[in-house]
Amino acid sequence: MSTIFADRMENTRKSFIREILKVTQQPEVISFAGGLPNPGLFPVDEVAAAAAKVLSEEGRNALQYSTTEGYLPLREFIAQRYLLKSGLKIDPDEILITNGSQQSIDLIGKVFLNKGDRVVIESPGYLGAIQAFSIFEPEFVEVPLLEDGIDTDQLDRILAGSSGKLFYTVPTFQNPSGITYSRQKREETAKILQRHNIVCVEDNAYWELRFAGEDLPTIRNFSDNTILLGSFSKIIAPGIRMGWICAQGETMEKLLIAKQAADLHSNYLSQRIIYQYLLDNDIDEHILKIKDAYGKRRDLMIGLMEEHFPEGIGYTKPEGGMFVWVTLPEGISSMDLFELAIKENVAFVPGSPFYTRDGMGINTLRLNFSNSDFDKIEEGIKRLAGCLRELNSD
Amino acid sequence: MSTIFADRMENTRKSFIREILKVTQQPEVISFAGGLPNPGLFPVDEVAAAAAKVLSEEGRNALQYSTTEGYLPLREFIAQRYLLKSGLKIDPDEILITNGSQQSIDLIGKVFLNKGDRVVIESPGYLGAIQAFSIFEPEFVEVPLLEDGIDTDQLDRILAGSSGKLFYTVPTFQNPSGITYSRQKREETAKILQRHNIVCVEDNAYWELRFAGEDLPTIRNFSDNTILLGSFSKIIAPGIRMGWICAQGETMEKLLIAKQAADLHSNYLSQRIIYQYLLDNDIDEHILKIKDAYGKRRDLMIGLMEEHFPEGIGYTKPEGGMFVWVTLPEGISSMDLFELAIKENVAFVPGSPFYTRDGMGINTLRLNFSNSDFDKIEEGIKRLAGCLRELNSD
Structure with missing residues (x-):
C-alpha cells in the first residue's frame, strides 16, 4: 500500500509531543508537557x-x-x-x-x-x-x-x-x-x-x-x-x-x-x-496580565528547582515565554526520568524530538510553566525532584 | 532572485478568477464571474x-x-x-x-x-x-x-x-x-x-x-x-x-x-x-431555502438565455449548484466576448483557465447564478445577449 504515497511522506511522523499529550490528559496528571497558554487568561x-x-x-x-x-x-x-x-x-x-x-x-x-x-x-x-x-x-x-x-x-x-x-x-x-x-x-x-x-x-x-x-x-x-x-x-x-x-x-x-x-x-x-x-480592548494591558502570570510561574518553578533538584542539573532561566530547558548529567536519560515521573503522575517532554538527528539531547527535557497553577507547579517539581534523586541513586 | 525558490513554484500562477474578481468588484458591474454563495442566505x-x-x-x-x-x-x-x-x-x-x-x-x-x-x-x-x-x-x-x-x-x-x-x-x-x-x-x-x-x-x-x-x-x-x-x-x-x-x-x-x-x-x-x-437549527430547512433561491435564479437565467441568446450557443441546464457552462460557436472567443461585456459592465469567467493545457476551451465560459438578484440576472443576460449578437455580426 505505502508505495501509493508521495516520497515526501516517508520520513514524516506524528508529533511525539502530541502523542505524549494524549497520555497526559488525565486530570490527575500534572503536565509540564504541552506548549499550551494558560486558558484562565483567555479574554x-x-x-x-x-x-x-x-x-x-x-x-x-x-x-x-x-x-x-x-x-x-x-x-x-x-x-x-x-x-x-x-x-x-x-x-x-x-x-x-x-x-x-x-x-x-x-x-x-x-x-x-x-x-x-x-x-x-x-x-x-x-x-x-x-x-x-x-x-x-x-x-x-x-x-x-x-x-x-x-x-x-x-x-x-x-x-x-x-x-x-x-x-x-x-x-x-x-x-x-x-x-x-x-x-x-x-x-x-x-x-x-x-x-x-x-x-x-x-x-x-x-x-x-x-x-x-x-x-x-x-x-x-x-x-x-x-x-x-x-x-x-x-x-x-x-x-x-x-x-x-x-x-x-x-x-x-x-x-x-x-x-x-x-x-x-x-x-x-x-x-x-x-x-x-x-x-x-487594550491589548497591552491584556499582555501585561499574561506576563505577570507567567513570570510568577517561572519564578516559582525555578525557585523550586533550585531548592529541590539534586546537584549537577542545569536549566535555563528564561526572561519570557513558556518554557524551561533542563539538562541532566551526562549519561542520565530523560526518557528514563519520564517513565519514573509518569508513574508519579508528572509529565514533561524528553528533549530528543527537538533534534533532527537521532541520539541527540538524550539527557535533556522541556518543562512548560505557563499552563499550570501554582500548587501544581509546587507539587510537580517536588515529585520530579524525587524522581531525579531516585535516578541518581540507581 | 527567482532561483532561490523551490522548483514547484515555477509553474504556479495566481488564480485568473481571483484576478478577474478584483476587476469586477465595482458596484456597477453585474458579475456572473465569482463562485460566491448568496450572502443574503447566510444564517x-x-x-x-x-x-x-x-x-x-x-x-x-x-x-x-x-x-x-x-x-x-x-x-x-x-x-x-x-x-x-x-x-x-x-x-x-x-x-x-x-x-x-x-x-x-x-x-x-x-x-x-x-x-x-x-x-x-x-x-x-x-x-x-x-x-x-x-x-x-x-x-x-x-x-x-x-x-x-x-x-x-x-x-x-x-x-x-x-x-x-x-x-x-x-x-x-x-x-x-x-x-x-x-x-x-x-x-x-x-x-x-x-x-x-x-x-x-x-x-x-x-x-x-x-x-x-x-x-x-x-x-x-x-x-x-x-x-x-x-x-x-x-x-x-x-x-x-x-x-x-x-x-x-x-x-x-x-x-x-x-x-x-x-x-x-x-x-x-x-x-x-x-x-x-x-x-x-434545522440544517435541512435552511438548505431548502438555499435550493429554492438558487433554483429560481437558474430558471430565470436559463429562460432568459433561451429567449435572448442568438442561435448556435449551447449551455448546460444544471439540476443544482451554482453554475451554467456556455459553449459559443467554434471560432468565437469568450475572451473577445469578455472584453465587450465588461464595457457593458457585465462579467463572467472565460473558460480557458479550467483546462490544464493552453488553447483549450477558447469558446467556453462560466456563468454563476447564485450570487445575483433577479433584476441583475435579467439585465445582465440581456446585455450579454447584445454582446453576443455584436460578436456574431463582426
Whole structure:
C-alpha cells in the first residue's frame, strides 16, 4: 500500500509531543508537557463581545469568501504595532494572514525548499518547524544554542563550507529552550546570514511575553533578508489559529500563491473578530496580565528547582515565554526520568524530538510553566525532584 | 532572485478568477464571474447565537489548542448525515476537519503526489484543484465531460495506456460546468478506477444544493477506494473556511500527519460554533431555502438565455449548484466576448483557465447564478445577449 504515497511522506511522523499529550490528559496528571497558554487568561468575554459585534454589524460580509492576503485593517494594525514596538517599517501589503505560525512555516517550506536543500536550525530546535519543513525533504543542519543565542562561529563555518536556503530561528524565549539571543548575537547572526545570502526565518511567537530583562530588536531590524513570523496564539488565544508572515517582493508573491492553493484565505470571520477585539480592548494591558502570570510561574518553578533538584542539573532561566530547558548529567536519560515521573503522575517532554538527528539531547527535557497553577507547579517539581534523586541513586 | 525558490513554484500562477474578481468588484458591474454563495442566505443570526453560546458556556476550552482530527461531535454529525442521506457508513475517525475543500485538495496532493505522477481530471475541471495539485508538479491528464459525466470509454483507454495516482472529480453540479454524473456513469467510473487501482477524489462541495431531478448515490457508494470531500461553505458560509475529508486506514494516517504539519488543526472556535449551529437549527430547512433561491435564479437565467441568446450557443441546464457552462460557436472567443461585456459592465469567467493545457476551451465560459438578484440576472443576460449578437455580426 505505502508505495501509493508521495516520497515526501516517508520520513514524516506524528508529533511525539502530541502523542505524549494524549497520555497526559488525565486530570490527575500534572503536565509540564504541552506548549499550551494558560486558558484562565483567555479574554473570553471580550472575544464574545467582538464576535457579537462583527456578526450583528457586518455578518454577511464576515461570512463570505475574502482576499488571500487577509483583512486589511488587521494587517494595518500589525504593521502599526511593529513600528511602535520595534521601529520596523512594514507595509500592510508585506503581511499575509495565516492559520498560525505552523502554517506560516509550511508555506515557507513549500515556497523555498527543493529536496535536499539545506535548512539550518537551532539545536535544540522548534519541533513544529522540523515537522513542517521535513515534508519538503530538506537536509537539516543543526547549530548549537549557547546561553546568549546560536553559536555564530559555528554558523559562519558551516555556511562557509556549503550554503543553505533557510535559517530558522526563534530568537526570543525559544521553544524548547527558553533562550533569548543577545543584541550582539542578533546583529552577528543577521550579518553572517547576509554574507552567505541565506534567508532568515525569524519566528517571534513568544516575542510579546517578556517578564524580565529588556526589549531587544528583532533580527529583521538588522537585515531585510528576514521573513518575520508572528502569532495571536500566545497573546489572545491559539484555538482561533491566527498568525502572519511579513515578507517582501517576490517572496510575498510566491507565498500568496501558495496560500491561495493551500486554503484560499484564513478564516475571515475570525480575522474580523480578532480585529474587533484589538479595536475595542487594550491589548497591552491584556499582555501585561499574561506576563505577570507567567513570570510568577517561572519564578516559582525555578525557585523550586533550585531548592529541590539534586546537584549537577542545569536549566535555563528564561526572561519570557513558556518554557524551561533542563539538562541532566551526562549519561542520565530523560526518557528514563519520564517513565519514573509518569508513574508519579508528572509529565514533561524528553528533549530528543527537538533534534533532527537521532541520539541527540538524550539527557535533556522541556518543562512548560505557563499552563499550570501554582500548587501544581509546587507539587510537580517536588515529585520530579524525587524522581531525579531516585535516578541518581540507581 | 527567482532561483532561490523551490522548483514547484515555477509553474504556479495566481488564480485568473481571483484576478478577474478584483476587476469586477465595482458596484456597477453585474458579475456572473465569482463562485460566491448568496450572502443574503447566510444564517447570520443563528451563527451569532451559536457563537455566543459556545463562548459563554465553553469559551476557555473553545479558544485553546485542540486535536488535529477535529471536534469529535462535529465529525459524528457528519458521519450520521452520510448514513442518513447516502447510506454511507463512515466512522467519525475516518473524517478529518479541514479549512474547506481547498485545503482538503492541498493535503491530498501533498500526501500522494510525486513530481510527474499522473492526475486525471475532468475537462473542463475545477480550477482550485488544478492550482492546488500544480504545486506538487503532477502530469495532468484531461478526460472530457459529456452531458452525463466523464467520458468513461476514454477514461478506461487512458488508464489502460498508463495508470495514474489520482482521479479528481466533482460529480454533482460540477464546477465549472454544472454537469452531474448519471447513476450509471458513477458506477462505471468507480469500476474503471478500481480496475486500474487509481484513487478517486470525489469533491462534493455542491452535493446538498439539488433543486431539480433526484438524489443519486456518491461514487464512494460504489467504491471504497474513494476519498470523499465535503464542505460547509455552500450550506452555511464560506468565510468560516470549514470542510472535511473522509478517508481510511493509512491514507487517513498520512493526511493527519500532513494536516498537523500544515497548521496543527482547523480553527477550533469555528468548529465549535458550526457544531452548535447544527445542533440548534434545522440544517435541512435552511438548505431548502438555499435550493429554492438558487433554483429560481437558474430558471430565470436559463429562460432568459433561451429567449435572448442568438442561435448556435449551447449551455448546460444544471439540476443544482451554482453554475451554467456556455459553449459559443467554434471560432468565437469568450475572451473577445469578455472584453465587450465588461464595457457593458457585465462579467463572467472565460473558460480557458479550467483546462490544464493552453488553447483549450477558447469558446467556453462560466456563468454563476447564485450570487445575483433577479433584476441583475435579467439585465445582465440581456446585455450579454447584445454582446453576443455584436460578436456574431463582426
